[in-house]
Amino acid sequence: MATASAFRxxxxxxxxxxxxxxxxxxxxxxxxxxxxxxxxxxxNLVKADAVIDFSTPEASLALLEACANEGLSRPKPLVHVIGSTGFTDEQIARIPQFAERVVIIRSGNYSLGINLLAGLLKQVTARLEAEEWDVEITEGHHRRKVDAPSGTALLLGEAAAFGRGVRLNDVKVTARDGITGPRGVGDIGFSVVRAGGIVGEHSAIVASEDEIITLSHSARDRTLFARGAIQAALWGRTQKAGLYDMQDVLGF
Known part of the structure; x- marks a missing residue:
């Protein structure tokens, strides 16, 4: 196994x-x-052991295929850390086909704090009845971000849905405008802010008629996501080809 300093x-x-x-x-x-x-x-992947990829869904899928092809001539698969967000369901469905030849690590967020928050949210929603407790995810990012809700907000939504034993796509509400009527039982709502240079603000609100639980996270510097992605790549060097996420990296 290559040491960290020899891992390219x-x-x-x-x-x-x-x-x-x-x-x-x-x-x-x-x-x-x-x-x-x-x-x-x-x-150019010839001399690389891992690729860290914050780009677009289309570019990530093309690169994933390149990693799979490059791995055919190697004793160990390449590690592909995917930090791109905004994937469609169809694009996500294409990713597992490369998992036999690449160590794929994909996450909507590489922050330790966000992944801890997601773990807590799973526990909260698993213990509180959807008929009495509503879930809302709020997120804010800089004006240049092109996808909404953010990958992190969707990660938190997935965690809330997992706790309730449902599919996020079945209960997700990403826009409200006009006379919308009362919210549906079990809906998971999303609110989005795009302004200035906000690095990343996320909150999960779980509210009943009588009390409100708020779990929140603020990112102050993009460096924390870079550190997490590099940690994920170094973790991946000891793994077999497959599809993983940051919860796997952190042992959650």
Whole structure:
């Protein structure tokens, strides 16, 4: 098994804000960068052991196929850490087909705090009846973010739905406008803010007629997501090919 210092990274989307944060953390930790590439550039994976990918769903799927093909000539599969968000259901359904040849780690958020929050939310919703307790997810990001709700908000929604034993797509409400009538029993609602340079604000509100539980997380610097993605890649070097998420990385 390669040591951390011998484990070589490729960075997709390196011109973006998250890609730049990943490169800074790799440099600070003296972890070698084998290659970096962005939109319109061919991925170079020849010398890489792992690729950290904060780009777009389309680019991530194309890169995932490249990782699978590259892995055919190697004794160990590549690690592909996917931080892209905004996947459609159809795109998500394509990801597992590469899991036999790639160590795939995909998460809507690589923060330790967010993943702890998701774990707590699962426990809360598993213990409180949907008929009496409503769930709302609120999130805020910078004005440049293109997808909504955020991948993190959906991660929290999935956690709430998991606790209740339902599919998020069956209970998700992402927009309210006009005379909407009362909320449906068991609905999981989402509210979105896009303004200025907000890095990431997320709250899960679980409310009954008499009391309100609020679980919240504030991100102050993108570096925390970069550190989590690199931690995930280093964890992945000891794993077999398969599909994982940050809950697996953290042992939750």
């Amino acid at each position: 990274f490729a960075v997709n989307g390196y011109k973006g804000r998250m890609g730049q944060a990943v490169l800074r953390v790799l440099e600070d930790r003296k972890l070698p960068v084998a290659s970096k590439f962005d939109k319109g550039e061919l991925p």
